[in-house]
Amino acid sequence: MTRCRRWLTTAALALAGCAGPFPQSTLHPRSDYGRAIDHLFTDIFWWAVVVFVIVETLLLIALIRFRHREGRPAPKPLHGHTALEIGWTLAPAVILVLVAVPTVRTIFATAGDAPPDALKVEVIGHQWWWEYKYPSLGIVTANEMHVPVGKPVQVSITSADVIHSFWAPALGGKRDATPGHITRIAFRADSVGNYSGQCAEFCGQSHANMRLRVLVDAEAAFETWVKTEQAGPAAPAPASPAEAGKAVYSRSACLACHTIKGISPGVIGPDLTHFGSRTTIAAGVFPNDSADLARWIADAPALKPGSLMPRMQPPLSDAEIAALVAYLQSLK
């Protein structure tokens, strides 16, 4: 199993001529769900290698051994061979049974049912960002999901508009986010880390820009994150740039779409109550730094084609944008 992964990765590295890392690889599972899939794929992979080698070798032998040579007598007009036909019908059938049995076992083992005490997270796909709700904790956030290491997590997935697909490869397989339906995955992450993923179902113009992160935290760090998220937004210090930014926010179009608890109730865009604590913006596409955030606020569709967050009309002044950036980043 590990050998196969190493083999595959090494081959990829050799081809790539670089040393990775491949943060979105499906071959480095970091959860029980991911590992179950990896075991199964490894089995299938090796069966495929065996069949590939046998069949291609037979083909090559036939081509070399029976190539045309002058003076060779005309081939015998052989029409078939019943025993051979039965043999090469049964051989793949046996291999397929050996693949099918673990497949069905894994299907049921990974059907998406976590124990009842699992942490529940609701994922809602939007064009082109992810909304996460933790109903038992009263938390709503976007694009960066936090889960505790070693604890079962039950994720239920749906969509607010078109079909998306939630996929964080290190933690396991994807499931579609379909409007009107709920799909589920369950996993128990086994190591702390920041795992990237992205939408896997074509969902319109900026499908490629609908990325996500799953941050697997140590238990204490997760508790701290929960406490922070449950609290209201940080209040900016008096006379700080952030306070000026709050004033800009409160008089501009932002509040029609975004929620900041106690300040604005918009539900079209991501919740910004703790925006400053996120590491990325625009659904995982840019780092959450002042320069990118300023460009994003000024003209989101230029950075993310089709973005529903329009270009600010009338445009905000540079000073206003700087103030907004300071405010948003203060919302830890």
Place this chain on the structure above:
Amino acid sequence: MSDAKGLKSWLTTTDHKRIGLLYFWTAFVFFLIGGLEALVIRAQLAQPNGHVVSAETFNQLFTMHGTTMVFLALMPLSAAFFNYIIPLQIGARDVAFPRLNAFSYWVFLLGGLLLNASWLVGPLFHAGVLNVAPDGGWFGYANLTERQFSPGPNIDFWQLGLQILGISSLAAGFNFIVTILNLRAPGMTMMRLPVFTWMTLVTQFIIITAFPVITVALVFLMFDRLFGTHFYLASAGGTPILWQHLFWLFGHPEVYILILPAMGVVSEVLPTFARKPLFGYPVVVYSGVLIGLMGWGVWSHHMFAVGLGPIADSAFAATSMLIAIPTGVKIFNWIGTLWGGDIRGTTALHFAVGFVAMFIIGGLSGVSHASPPADLQQTDTYYVVAHFHYVLFGGTVLGLFAGIYYWWPKMTGRLLNEPLGKWHFWLQFVGMNLAFFPMHFIGLLGMPRRVYTYSSELGLGTLNLVSTVGAFLIAVSILVFLLNAWRSARYGQVAPNDPWGGATLEWSIPSPPPVYNFSVIPTVTSRLPRWKTEHHEPMRDPPATPPAPIHLPAGSWWPLVAACGLPVMALSVLTRTLWLVFLGAAILLFAIYRWAYEPVEV
């Protein structure tokens, strides 16, 4: 072919050979267009954060690349061979319904032009050029294709184009079923049919059963978009998953529509150049029929990520794995055909063997996503793109090129150059493996498909660059083929009746065949009529001139006129102009009426 020259003789032709050539060159032009679209896609993805085209253009490119290759290039390239070769292989003078055959071609041409016109006509819809081509993927998943999320004419071009092309395929499907069942020469029993003809028959049955399904799906979509019905709208009690079931209920049989004809070609080419009968003829035929039937029971393996539940997933995993058995059996029989043969390495044989070698890879990666849990890491990634390009490029395209090199002398009367042909093969073989093999890794390492850009953090720049180089190498190989075709037309060696020593009837008549095909309809006494076997002496070829005059029907304008009614009706939907639909229907009905009463004797 008929000696008549000039545009009129082509516009009114009902000769299956001319229609075959029209299909071939039209489909080949669409193949080039689809290939150019692929090159732009690969240029964009050669490096992370590429800026060759915009997101909007990229989405149109991959949609049109898939739609074009499936409906406008590979299916009609197969149809070119159905048209040209099937009547010759079964010893007939033409297809059963020659005018319907012409109608199929014109509908295909006009449907293809309508789809591709969308690249250029943006200004008519108050948009730019390169703005209104279809952009919902070749699979057009609802509800993204609904008016709320795709308000422009893009999706209308797509659904109307596909509806029109479906009419072409259905008409041709019925035509070839009747032709193969009813116009066989005396003694040509079903179990003496050449395997290409058999696989064509199976393909036509799949076409006439699968195309109604997508037509229904497309009509639902059109009604949703035009009249505000809500078949696919969850918000109004419908479900977008209905589209997926209907689309893949068509879409998976469609895969076999694309691969079975190529399997038929390979089953003709390998025996000819191994100088050995096809190994296990009945098994190859039955496995083809079985693939055609089983192709109907596997559609939900395209939907494992939908969450249909563990029982449905297990059932569709089982059926999908089962279909690997008849496919594997075919591969073993092809190797059995080569085994013990006297293999002549012609270009056609190179391509046929290339088909077998590459199709194995596509088949094996296919088993890995027949397993639903594994598929959940693979579906909608480049791993799947790698898989189906090994099936459809390594399989269908190499198989069709085997057919092109094999039947070119029959169809044009001139040989292609063999050394150039081998350059073509090796460039294409290396190119496709460079282009598509790295995609397995690109997918497993986390890159989804249908993304116009990707982050450099994924570490996949180099692999993508290799893939792009491969794609351009394929383009070079196609240029070599075009050079070869041009050279053949200008300087090519004149082809005898039978340049290869083939066993089947098409090699018993001149290249290209006269308009009546057979001066005397042959009587068939063997599965390999032109070969000597233990119990059978080779047939005598028909005489060079017919002993009695042969009467053939004259051409007709009405298939072309009738076909023109369809795009007019489509225009009505595109421009939301009601009277156009009546005009289009009137053209269609009038032409069918005149067609029905056209004098038979001219």
